[in-house]
Amino acid sequence: QVQLVQSGAEVKKPGASVKVSCKASGYTFTSYYMHWVRQAPGQGLEWMGIINPSGGSTSYAQKFQGRVTMTRDTSTSTVYMELSSLRSEDTAVYYCARRNQQLVVDYWGQGTLVTVSS
């Protein structure tokens, strides 16, 4: 069965960077794009970007351009999302989510809480 397992919660100081991982299993890793979506406390869902695990190409939301980097390791079927220059407004749960062949986001990771606090 498809599983997306994310890394654990992080606490970071303003100005620092965070790198969240998402390990995929139960399907052919390189055949499905992966999105990253975040959710601030009590707020809605916000799209951050997408990575093609096959070639590594990415597309980022304009809001995060210059601060976010998405990468992948095909040897471990893991995608990563690194966000730099953290500020308090980046406190959120970060999700990886798989895009299927019909372009539908069908599976989500369990989420990773990133807290930015001095």
Added chain:
Amino acid sequence: EIVLTQSPGTLSLSPGERATLSCRASQSVSSSYLAWYQQKPGQAPRLLIYGASSRATGIPDRFSGSGSGTDFTLTISRLEPEDFAVYYCQQYGSSRRLTFGGGTKVEIK
């Protein structure tokens, strides 16, 4: 960029009642690339409907989606206790970016 507006913000209903949730797009959603998700506290979103009206695997038939163009609806025919949650509409497609509505909370009256 498409903006999705969901209404109402909160829906207060009793178990057994019918829920009707609206999602309006600022411009036409191509090929009905519109999905609905359910989210419960502390959980990741769960896919309910894609292609505006197709139920995802394992989703009960009390959930149905309809609409096209700029107006879409999620209907829950008879609310079960486990259906009280927040629901999001989402636009997707070949552009690779995703857009979400602000969500509708379905709460117990």
